[in-house]
Amino acid sequence: MKKKTKMLLISYLYPNRCACCGEYINYDNDDYICETCEETFEPNIRRRTLDCGVKCAAYTEYGDAVRGAILSLKFEHYLPAAELLAKKMSFLYNYLYPDGLENAVFVPVPISKRRRRKRGCNQSEKIAKELSRLTGVPVAKNAIVKIKDNPAQSLAADVNARRKNVKDVYRIADAAAIRGKHAIVVDDVVTTGSTLNEVCRVLLPYAGSVECLTAASAELKY
Numbered sequence: 210m211k212k213k214t215k216m217l218l219i220s221y222l223y224p225n226r227c228a229c230c231g232e233y234i235n236y237d238n239d240d241y242i243c244e245t246c247e248e249t250f251e252p253n254i255r256r257r258t259l260d261c262g263v264k265c266a267a268y269t270e271y272g273d274a275v276r277g278a279i280l281s282l283k284f285e286h287y288l289p290a291a292e293l294l295a296k297k298m299s300f301l302y303n304y305l306y307p308d309g310l311e312n313a314v315f316v317p318v319p320i321s322k323r324r325r326r327k328r329g330c331n332q333s334e335k336i337a338k339e340l341s342r343l344t345g346v347p348v349a350k351n352a353i354v355k356i357k358d359n360p361a362q363s364l365a366a367d368v369n370a371r372r373k374n375v376k377d378v379y380r381i382a383d384a385a386a387i388r389g390k391h392a393i394v395v396d397d398v399v400t401t402g403s404t405l406n407e408v409c410r411v412l413l414p415y416a417g418s419v420e421c422l423t424a425a426s427a428e429l430k431y
């Protein structure tokens with residue numbers, strides 16, 4: 210069989226899906242993103258400072274492509290979406306730290322035990338794991354835990370309700386994992402920053418310094 214025919218056959222039998230829109234793509238497309246989504250997934254780095262003073266950087270604005278990848282990871286557990294988001298975030302990491310970072314650890318935003326059981330995975334943890342593979346920065350998986358199973362932030366009415374909803378839901382669980390280190394909190398999307406702010410507030414007394422990296426930055430829309 211000719212190589213081209215063989216490739217076409219493999220591509221037909223084992224197509225990959227775009228992590229953003231679900232479109233079938235070539236089997237050897239290791240980036241798991243179709244051309245259309247790739248075009249709208251360009252870096253557009255957004256920065257902000259959280260209420261606690263911690264800096265937060267996002268790879269891009271919350272558009273269709275990044276939203277699709279976040280949702281397919283969160284609700285379908287489509288792991289190539291974690292690879293794709295981490296790849297984009299590694300671009301952000303390399304942009305911020307072209308010479309790398311010493312003494313840094315990634316801290317994924319934890320979810321409650323109940324939510325984990327229900328959902329099956331923590332998307333921030335999956336992204337942090339992939340990001341760790343790409344950057345060499347270790348993950349402090351259990352540095353903090355979520356001790357309250359609060360309602361989803363998306364159900365909160367406004368900024369104040371969001372702030373209240375996450376108040377005191379996290380606590381430090383493994384201080385040694387972050388003590389004196391540069392803790393980089395990893396999450397999929399930052400909206401009002403209430404969740405990240407609360408996570409940072411818990412980390413700050415123990416870590417040497419804290420910052421946040423997310424794939425996307427969203428505006429709160431009602």
Ligand SMILES: [Zn+2]
Pocket residue numbers: 227228229230231232242243244245246247
């Ligand atoms: Zn696509």
